[in-house]
Amino acid sequence: MRLYRVHTLVEVRVDVAVKDHVRAGIDFQLGHFRAADPAAPSAPGVPQVRFLPYAAYQDRPTVHFHLARGRAGRSLHAPASRYAVEVTADGYSIFSDTGETLVNLVVQLAVLRQGMTFLHAAGWVDRRGVATLLPGPGGVGKTALLSAGVLRHGLSVLGDDLVLVGQEARAASFPRAFVLKPYHRSQFPHHFPTGRRHQRAWLGPVVRFAQENVPFRGVLKHLARRAGRLEATSLWMQQGFTGPDLFPVPVATLFGADRVASGGRVGRVIYLERHDGTEFEEAELPLDTLVARSLAVLQHEWVDFGRWFNQMAALELFSLPDYMRSVDLAIRSACGSAERALVRIPAHATPEELEAWFARRFGFAERPT
Secondary structure (H helix, E strand, O other): OEEEEEOOOEEEEEOOOOOHHHHHHHHHHHHHHEOOOOOOOOOOOOOEEEEEOHHHOOOOOOEEEOOEEEEOOOEEEEHHHOEEEEEEOOEEEEEEOOOOOOHHHHHHHHHHOOOEEEEEEEEEEOOOOEEEEEEOOOOOOHHHHHHHHHHHHOOEEEEOOEEEEEOOOEEEOOOOOEEEOHHHOOOOHHHOOOOHHHHOOOHHHHHHHHHHHOOOHHHHHHHHHHOOOHHHHHHHHHHHHOOOOOEEEOHHHHHOHHHEOOEEEEEEEEEEEEEOOOOOEEEOOOHHHHHHHHHHHHHHHOHHHHHHHHHHHHOOOOOHHHHHHHHHHHHHHHHOOOEEEEEEEEOOOOHHHHHHHHHHHOOOOOOOO
């Protein structure tokens, strides 16, 4: 059994019989919150998410929805994908043999009960406990600024990709492992693999092209999933043939365990985007714009799991309109009183140029009022 305590917002328990690749995916997302005592009793009033092996699910379908089935308001079962989810008195139970099940979607549903939501953003906290959040799409420069702030300006990490926000300007950390990509190599050269695996990195695009264009790809993928071998086969191909295109590294490895904050008060929200101009630009960021963009970016990041998410909503495991309203409210509660700005970064600006401009314009710690 593994137990993850995400602050006091949700607890995730993973049964020992859950397959290794599923547990590895959960640990990638929640490893920072793994508890030393997995047998510890549940905290009163804290939503519970339980992961169990797919074989433990007892199918009692009454309603069909496309390729899924289940009981309205109670359960969803997707046999072809080998996962099921049930609503319980204190949260959710997930039965899965597939690494495609994104644990963060269910964590999101659980933390919304506590008035919090995920924000797709990097974030840090200064010495006074004031948080700066940098929402924006992937590849825009969030990691570059966060790394600069922590390594050279004495700040503490909230998260590189996701931060929890809500409840009267509150930000809580979600320091999942950093996913280093090729464009991060200049910032973290010592954390990229070397040797034979690195030397054959050129094979990655070739294998991905073959995977995407193989005849009957959909049929083969369906058969592998039905046999419970899709994730194992994908993992084998990634480890055996592709280079380090995506390389996860724990936050403590990059910055040190003492540089991870628990949370802070949201003081600044600076939305980042790239543009085709040659100059850095800054504009006002109305709260309505921030909310709309942040909600869209979060859903875009989870697009691969959108079908599963919408199946749950269609079978009334949660209310989609209530979900959208709750996310809207949590972002407004967290960011409504903060300093806000929209920053447009030249498409070809380097991490060093971004850091220098940001330091001149905003500084890495909130200015005292």
